[in-house]
Amino acid sequence: MKAQHISLTALSLLPILPISAKETNTDKPNIVMFLIDDLGWNDFSCYGSKFYQTPTIDSLANTGVMFTDAYAACTVSSPTRAALMTGKYPARLHLTDWISGWNYEWAKLKIPEWKKYLSLEEKTVAEYLKEAGYTTWHVGKWHLGDDEKYWPENQGFDINIGGNYKGAPIKNKQGCGGYFSPYCLPRLENGPEGEYLTDRLTNEAVQLIEQQGEEPFFLNMAHYAVHAPLGAKPEILKKYEVLTDSSYFQNNATYAAMIQSVDESLNNIINALQRKGVLNNTLIIVTSDNGAVHRTSKNYPLRKGKGSEYEGGVRVPLIINWKGHTLVGKSTEKLAITPDLFSTILDAANVNVHDKNVDGISLLPIIQGKTTEERPIFWxxxxxxxxxxxxxxxxxxxxxxxxxxxxxxxxxxxxxxxxxxxxxxxxxxxxxxxxxxxxxxxxxxxxxxxxxxxxxxxxxxxxxxxxxxxxxx
Structure with missing residues (x-):
């Protein structure tokens, strides 16, 4: 099944209308968590990029709320993903580095014996939602444990497509094609030779939406893009090779093409929600797991990038859109960090969390324009x-x-x-x-x-x- 590619997004075409009779189950909205890998704070045009083109994401920001001061829970991938799943800071989980981490044996300090998996004792957002009657899907990157027992199907997800121990697409001399099939990824069958991974994962998600019954669903759409090894569709790559301008602080044509494919992915998912008649009752969250790799996409004016303690390593874009429930076309300087997404999702779904160790707070008051207290965030x-x-x-x-x-x-x-x-x-x-x-x-x-x-x-x-x-x- 091929995903649709249209120039205008469903969001830009649709006025904000009262929720239809078909969409009255507002106590349990559908949830799309759209997580992009290694994407920087200013890698969307609505966040200031002059080179990358993201019309769908821009439309989502224009009809929802854009956070200017949002952060990943960590400067690298796995801890942020664990924080999203549990609502807890990586430090509390003792899952503080990407799996399997770096080994600097001659460094001045010895790193602690940290967890290299998301413990099954932790209750994930998917497990909470499943108890509340949701169908739960994970599509894409997982990277929260090498052993299969820690993979999505054992962490509250009814369906796992492509979630495994890998933190990036596999590209090697044995024939694994990175972003192009054959993928060689556990939990994802290879497609036709040359099929593009971002499109494939999108098609899988669209099919799940189209086949869903009346039950609310949670889609954890966790793209491998735009993580290295970089790989873009040739026809889109050619477009950005022509548009490359040395005066821009961002000028990697391959990376730009990958971002466009991610934007098209979100567009196709939104179109599927619209066709299904559930777009108005779907909470959509778009963010990244850490900053961009500095040598790939300059994070200017932020300092450094992924793997750094400075803003370029941890400040990320965050857009939240839920028609009829959020402000429209607003930006906020209120602080937000990954564990908050766990709490926001469950708050929107009217699910109570009694775990006193949850660190995240619901962002619903912020996106609804209510006054909130200042609070510290940590790394x-x-x-x-x-x-x-x-x-x-x-x-x-x-x-x-x-x-x-x-x-x-x-x-x-x-x-x-x-x-x-x-x-x-x-x-x-x-x-x-x-x-x-x-x-x-x-x-x-x-x-x-x-x-x-x-x-x-x-x-x-x-x-x-x-x-x-x-x-x-």
Whole structure:
């Protein structure tokens, strides 16, 4: 079955109308969680890109709410996905790095023994929704455990298409084609040679929607795109090769073409919802699991990218659209972070969560224009990463962000409203602000029982420096 490709999105064509008789079950809306992999904060045109074209996503923002200060729970993939599934910070889960993580044996600090799977003891958003009468589908990337027992079908999903241990498409000399079939991905049969992975996953999701009965559904649409190894459809790639402009801070034609395919994927899903007659009663959330890889898509004006403790590593786009239930065409500077999506989804579905360890808060009051209190958000990454991160913890409260670097026991303080690029470390100028945020961060780390790096008995400064990657060289 081929997905439709049309130039105008269903959202731009449809006025906001009263919900029809067919869509009266508003206590249990359908939910589409549209998660893009390694996509940066400004990789949509509605977020400022002059090169990437995202008409569907732009329309979704224009008829919903766009968050300017939304964040991933981690600077890398797996912890963010675990936070989405559980509503808990990665530090609380002790799942703090991508699976299987980096090993810097000569580094100054030794990383803790962290979990490399999403524990079956954790109750996922899919399990909550399933108990509430939802049909639950996972389509795409999972990356939350190598053993099959940790895969989606054992974490509350009725159907798992393409979810496995892999964090990226498989491309090798044995014939696996990356974004082009044969995929060689567990839980996804190969398609015709040359079939494009983003299209295939979309077609699978569209078919699930079209075949669904009257029960509400939860679609966790987790694209492998736009993760490396990059691969784009030739006809779209040619378009962006012509449009490439060296004056743009973004100019990777392959990456641009992949983003267009992701945008078309969302368009096709929205069209399927419209044909099914359930679009007006569907909550749609679009976001990313971490920032873009800096060498692939410059995150300017943000500092660095995926694998970094700075804004380019963790600030992501977030758009929420639920017709008749959210503001229209509004942007908000209210803080949001991945665990909040868990709580937002369950709040929209009228599902009560009694787990006192859930960290996320519902964003429904924000997207409905209600007054909300300021609160801190946190990160804890006791690891090294070749994107630049050293073991760190961080807190953002209001416009202030404090970063604790463990390898030299130092603090960095930034005022993001005045300095979104994090160029001026204000720790010496505002010692009282450092003290305030340090106390908040320390209390939080204690409350979640965070794991910490320890001195590495095998530390070799010469070999560490030669490795050179994790400090951004």
């Amino acid at each position: 804890h990454y006791p690891h090294y990463h070749d994107g630049g991160a050293r073991p760190y913890s961080a807190v953002r409260l209001g416009t202030w962000k404090l970063i604790k670097q463990y390898d030299n026991d130092s603090y960095e303080l930034y005022n993001l409203k005045a300095d979104i690029s994090e160029t001026k470390n204000l720790n010496k100028k505002y010692p009282q602000k450092v003290k305030e945020l340090k106390m908040i961060l320390t209390q939080w780390l204690h409350s979640v029982k965070a794991q910490f790096p320890t001195p590495n008995p095998h530390w070799d400064p010469k070999k560490e420096k030669k490795k050179g990657k994790y400090n951004g060289i």
